[in-house]
Amino acid sequence: MKIEFVKYQGLGNDFVLIDNRHSLEPLLTPTQAIRLCDRHFGIGADGVIFLLPAREGGDYAMRIFNADGSEPQMCGNGIRCLAQFIAQLTQNNGSKRAYPIETLAGIMTPSLIAGGQVRVDMGEPRLLAGEIPTTLAAATEKVVARSLSLAGQVWPVTCVSMGNPHCVVFVEAVTAIALAQIGPAFEQHPAFPERVNTEFIEVVQPDYLKMRVWERGAGATLACGTGACASVVAGVLAGKCDRPLYGGVAGGLFRN
Numbered sequence: 001m002k003i004e005f006v007k008y009q010g011l012g013n014d015f016v017l018i019d020n021r022h023s024l025e026p027l028l029t030p031t032q033a034i035r036l037c038d039r040h041f042g043i044g045a046d047g048v049i050f051l052l053p054a055r056e057g058g059d060y061a062m063r064i065f066n067a068d069g070s071e072p073q074m075c076g077n078g079i080r081c082l083a084q085f086i087a088q089l090t091q092n093n094g095s096k097r098a099y100p101i102e103t104l105a106g107i108m109t110p111s112l113i114a115g116g117q118v119r120v121d122m123g124e125p126r127l128l129a130g131e132i133p134t135t136l137a138a139a140t141e142k143v144v145a146r147s148l149s150l151a152g153q154v155w156p157v158t159c160v161s162m163g164n165p166h167c168v169v170f171v172e173a174v175t176a177i178a179l180a181q182i183g184p185a186f187e188q189h190p191a192f193p194e195r196v197n198t199e200f201i202e203v204v205q206p207d208y209l210k211m212r213v214w215e216r217g218a219g220a221t222l223a224c225g226t227g228a229c230a231s232v233v234a235g236v237l238a239g240k241c242d243r244p245l246y247g248g249v250a251g252g253l254f255r256n
Contacts (some may be wrong), residue, residue, distance in 0.1 A: 003018060003027055003028070004018075004019065004193065005035070005036075005043070005254075006085060006088070007038055007043065007045065008081035008085060009081070010076075010078070010080045010081050010118075010223065010225065011075030011077060011222060011223035012043070012153070012221075012222025012223050013046055013077035013078070013221050013222055013223040013224065013225070014045050014046055015046060015047050015048065015049045015064075015075075015077075015081050015165070016036055016037070016043050016047075016048045016049070017048075017049045017082065017085045018048065018049070018050050018051065018203060019049050019051055019085075019089060020050040020052050020063075021051055021052065021053050021060070021240060022053075023052070023053075024052060024053060024055070024186065025052075026050040026052070026063050027050065028050075028065070028072070028217060029050060030065050030069030033047070033048040033065035033066075033067075033069055034047055034065075034067065034068065034069045037066075037067035039112050040173070045067065046066070046067055046215070046218045046221050047064050047065060047066045047067060047072075047075065047078060047207075047217075048064065048065045049062060049063070049064045049075070049078050049082055049085075049220060050062070050063045050064070051082060051085060051086065051216060052140060053087070053240055054089050054102055054233050055064050056093045056102050056107075057100070057102070057103050057107065058099075058100040058102040058107050059099050059100050059101065059150070060086065060099060060101050060102070061101065061102035061103070062078070062079055062101050062102065062103050063095065063104075066215070066216070066217030066218045067217065067218045067219065068217045068219075069219070070195075070216070070217035071104070072164050072201075072216065073103065073104040073105040073163045073164045074103050074104065074105035074108065074122075074162065074163040074164050074226055075164075075225065075226065076120060076122055076162070076224070076225015076226045076227075076228070076229065077223055077224065077225040078225070079101060079103065079108055079110050079120055079125055079225075080119075080225065081117040081118075081122055082101065082110070083099050083101075083110035083111075083112060083118045083120070084116075084118060085111075086099055087112060093173075094193070095110075095122070095156055097111055097112050098110065098111040098112070099100050100146055103162070103163070105162075105163025105164065105223065106123065108120055108121070108122070108123065108247060109121060114131075116199055120225070121164075121242045122159060122162055122225070122226060122229045123163065125160050125161065125162055125229070125230065126160070126161035126163075127142045127143075127160060127161075127219075127233075127237070128140055128141065128142060129141055129142070129143050129159070131161050131166065132159045132160070132161045132165045132166075132192075133192070133194060133195075134165070134191050134192050134193075134196070135166075135190075135191050135192075135193070136148065136157070136159065136191050139183065141151045142237070143158060143159035144158050144234075144237045144238055145157075145158060146158070146159075146239050148167075148189070148191060151181075151185050151187065155168070155169050155256060156170065157169050158170075158234035158237055158238050159196075159234075160230040160232065160233045160237075162226040162230050163226065164196045164197060164216070164226055165192060165194055165195070165216070166195045166196060166199060166226065166227055166230035166231075166234075167186055167192065167196045167197070167198045167199070168194065168196070168198075168199045168201060168230055168231050168234035168235075169186075169198065169199065169200050169201065170201050170202075170203065170234075170235075170240055171200050171201065172202065172212050172237065173204060174200050174201070174202040174212045175186075176211060177200045179200070179212055179214055179219050179220050180220065182221075183198060183220060184212025184214070184219075186198040186214060187214060187216055193215045195217070196216055196225055197213065197215050197216045197224065197230075198213070199211050199212070199213050199224070199227045199230060199231045199234075200212045200213075200233050201234070201235065201240075203235070203240050203241060205243045206240075206241050207241065207242045209231060209232075209235060209241060211224075211228065211231055213227045215227070215253075240255075
């Protein structure tokens with residue numbers, strides 16, 4: 001089977017994108033997506049994104065399979081890449097600046113802005129344990145600076161959902177985190193029944209954070225859009241940072 005694709009990256013978070021507008025279901029299976037994402041024997045990517053026809057009031061719909069074949073509800077950098085892909089496919093002449101896109105987390109609307117950039121409103125965070133979900137607190141309680149025992153250490157964690165689950169951990173130095181070892185332990189911890197994305201955050205100053213991320217289903221990535229938003233929310237909840245701030249990730253800088 002021959003399938004055309006393009007590859008985009010957002011702050012180093014990279015994706016294979018496929019025009020799937022002629023079918024309501026993804027052209028590839030999760031197993032096939034795993035093969036494409038392999039960085040040695042495939043194309044290499046953090047995930048495969050499918051541009052689908054709308055079903056529920058959007059202009060289009062998005063589905064994504066992670067590098068391990070799992071399917072997340074949303075992907076911030078992925079939907080930014082998808083907006084540029086749509087503009088390329090439709091030969092946007094500048095008249096269309098925003099695209100309501102259906103995701104498993106609801107309709108998100110990325111907007112094309114100056115300089116070839118894309119902005120997306122990620123919506124309101126969900127803060128209750130039952131919404132995330134996590135068993136670190138009662139379903140109707142927030143999870144702010146709660147203790148999580150893992151790998152022989154007690155970690156203070158704050159949990160946020162941006163349509164997908166995030167566990168934010170504030171540390172002294174992100175470079176000291178053995179991400180390849182500790183990331184999977186967080187992702188698979190039984191306190192997170194749907195697994196979890198984990199952000200390790202160093203507060204450089206109240207308006208500047210450094211982030212390293214282990215993404216559910218993708219592992220260590222250079223950036224995570226929903227993770228950046230979750231980290232800002234967690235920082236405000238925990239009294240660690242200001243609302244307007246800059247952040248640093250391996251793939252570059254973000255600003256909330």
